[in-house]
Amino acid sequence: xxxxxxxxxHTNKGAWSQQEDQKLVDYIQKHGEGCWRSLPQAAGLLxxxxxxxxxxxxxxxxxxxxxxxxxxEEDLIIRLHALLGNRWSLIAGRLPxxxxxxxxxYWNSHIRKKLESHRHVGFTRLRAEISAARSKNxxxxxxxxxxxxxxxxxxxxGKLEPTNDSSSGIYINLDLTLSIPSKNFESSxxx
DNA sequence: AAACAATCCAACCGCAGCCCG
DNA sequence: TCGGGCTGCGGTTGGATTGTT
Numbered sequence: 001x002x003x004x005x006x007x008x009x010h011t012n013k014g015a016w017s018q019q020e021d022q023k024l025v026d027y028i029q030k031h032g033e034g035c036w037r038s039l040p041q042a043a044g045l046l047x048x049x050x051x052x053x054x055x056x057x058x059x060x061x062x063x064x065x066x067x068x069x070x071x072x073e074e075d076l077i078i079r080l081h082a083l084l085g086n087r088w089s090l091i092a093g094r095l096p097x098x099x100x101x102x103x104x105x106y107w108n109s110h111i112r113k114k115l116e117s118h119r120h121v122g123f124t125r126l127r128a129e130i131s132a133a134r135s136k137n138x139x140x141x142x143x144x145x146x147x148x149x150x151x152x153x154x155x156x157x158g159k160l161e162p163t164n165d166s167s168s169g170i171y172i173n174l175d176l177t178l179s180i181p182s183k184n185f186e187s188s189x190x191x
Numbered sequence: 192a193a194a195c196a197a198t199c200c201a202a203c204c205g206c207a208g209c210c211c212g
Numbered sequence: 213t214c215g216g217g218c219t220g221c222g223g224t225t226g227g228a229t230t231g232t233t
Contacts, residue, residue, distance in 0.1 A: 015201075015227085037218065053219075054202065089221060100221070105200055 012046045016055055020045055024052055025060055058101045065097035069106055077103060078111060 012020070027043035033056070036049035045052060058064075069077075073095055080091045088100035088107075095103065 013203075035218080050204090050219085051202075057220095058201070086222065101201075104222075109199055 011048050021060060024056060028056060058099045063097055074111060077107060081107065
């Protein structure tokens with residue numbers, strides 16, 4: 001049986017106080033993101049390492065955007081989700097200043113409902129791009145294409161796989177390379 | 192103004208995978 | 213090669229806020 005990540009009897013849970021936030025920020029600014037397991041004690045926090053990590057990554061990191069999602073970001077999320085599914089960290093990796101949690105929440109509370117209620121309308125704009133991209137790219141680089149309706153080609157664990165429905169034959173160029181997430185803007189993330 | 196419902200989002204949980212001895 | 217420890221990820225929860233009746 002695996003040990004729990006921390007002694008839960010002696011850790012705080014729930015919302016973070018300003019003092020806790022400050023302690024965490026101060027510590028990470030001084031020492032960087034080191035070992036999360038030992039960080040709470042070193043920083044004088046009664047939290048488990050996981051909680052500290054989450055708080056930092058999702059809320060306290062200085063490079064995070066705190067404003068709402070733009071139209072272009074929403075559009076990108078929809079496209080990436082069509083390709084990657086619920087790989088929120090990968091999706092967030094393509095959106096500077098956004099976290100996986102934020103993207104996931106935004107998807108669940110905004111985009112999913114939108115797509116459910118306006119499914120065909122939602123694809124109208126995509127279809128215009130599809131037509132343009134189709135003739136240009138279809139044969140060149142299949143791994144950057146998906147079928148908007150039901151996935152002609154999927155990306156599965158680093159491997160391209162044909163999927164079960166190829167009815168539409170419509171492709172969209174996502175202009176996507178699956179590089180290591182956040183490498184484009186890692187300076188603030190890794191410091 | 193109060194009660195209830197719906198929505199949002201920060202935080203938690205448990206699992207998977209990576210790393211290292 | 214194997215096993216244990218640690219981190220990261222995705223799913224889920226629950227409290228706070230906002231909207232509706």
